[in-house]
Amino acid sequence: MKLEADVLFEQAVETLIHDIHAQYGYDFSGYARASVYRRIKRFLGNKNLASVEELRKSLFQDPYFFENFLQEITVNVTEMFRDPTFFLALREKVLPILSTYPFIKIWDAGCSTGEELFSLAILLKEEGLLERTKIYATDINQKVLKQAKEGIFNLANMASYTSAYYAAGGKTEFSSYYTSSYGSAKFDASLVKNAVFYPHNLATDSSFNEFHLILCRNVLIYFNRELQERVFNLFDESLVSLGYLGLGKKETLAMSQIHNSYTCLDKSNRIYRKATR
């Protein structure tokens, strides 16, 4: 038995995905469906919309509503020093090699609200590399890029971020990086003074520079295999020889066509290094 409602819902979502692409240029056709269904159902519930048809009407009448939808449909849940061992590995295994370059370029792909970006900047600062590093922070979503630039995070999270920071090999007082007021922690703006922020859609946009390190963590899990392959190729084009790629804890290069031209630097932290051609 299969609920008729499921079939109707799924068909309506497929049509919606098609029409969003046509109208707004955002292509969600390569997104893993179970997650998309869940996000849309959640959005319908939050906005008190009875059906995908109703959602569709609002989306196409109101670009601001679409912006809001875009933010909710793409997952923007993130944290500082998520998986501290990953950042420790960056600090101990990757940054010492990057320090041999006179100028370092890093791409934080899918930077969301900036928690990862600021974690990375703190790491670079403590390893004495921040001044000669340029970080390109990109996301599909313009709204979160603005937040990422501001570096204002919920003060209530600072206790857990502090322990994650120390687990990632933090060298000073974590609280020295932010000032707190009214329940918020505002991070030192000088951490991102060399960072640039651009909208970039991994599903449709192309390579725009060459990098020594690309971070793209917990973004690929939302994509199907074909779209993942596209993104891996995009990263491959965008990495210098011997450049590094850092993925999320449960993401892997192993199934990809490009994996033969990479070595796995740290298996449990999913850090890969491009081989020389």
Add this chain to the structure above:
Amino acid sequence: MKKETKVIVIGGSWGGIKASQEILKQLPASYGIPIVMVLHRLRNFDGNLQIVFEKRVALQVIEVEEKEKLQAGYVYVAPSNYHVLLEKDQTFSLDVSELENYSRPAIDVTFTSAAEAFGSNTIGIVLSGASKDGSAGLKEIAARGGTVIVQDPREAEVDTMPLAAIASVPGCQIMNSECIQAFLLSLHDH
């Protein structure tokens, strides 16, 4: 006609590890239906549950990797700090979105996606736990004609989760772990 693929989804919280060991211990390594297990644990606790199971369970117990294909003979455990969803093509998707029922992984997320992807071929089992997670997902499974089982609250270490599931799906089958195991074995024989 090709036999439709079944899936067994198990959810547990406090007391859930012990209960699931009881349920799985007699299942043969060749057991014909893939099993997906969501057990609440501490966030950022990286200790692998495999170790807890490998001595007591003949089936292969592994952590879910994203896009992996479901296979018989395996018990797939939800990784810490990720929601696990099932796709129609019988692969896994992972998700780091908001906590649900204060949990990630949340049982409701996995149960609901299993119901949507596998319909009446879903067997959902709610075990011991001090949470209400699982009851909404179990309802979704029941609504699509799947099999819904709840551990007998009298046997469960903490009865909150079984009681919530029973309240949510009054027509569920209430069994102790021995009966659940016998039921799962009977599915294998057919």
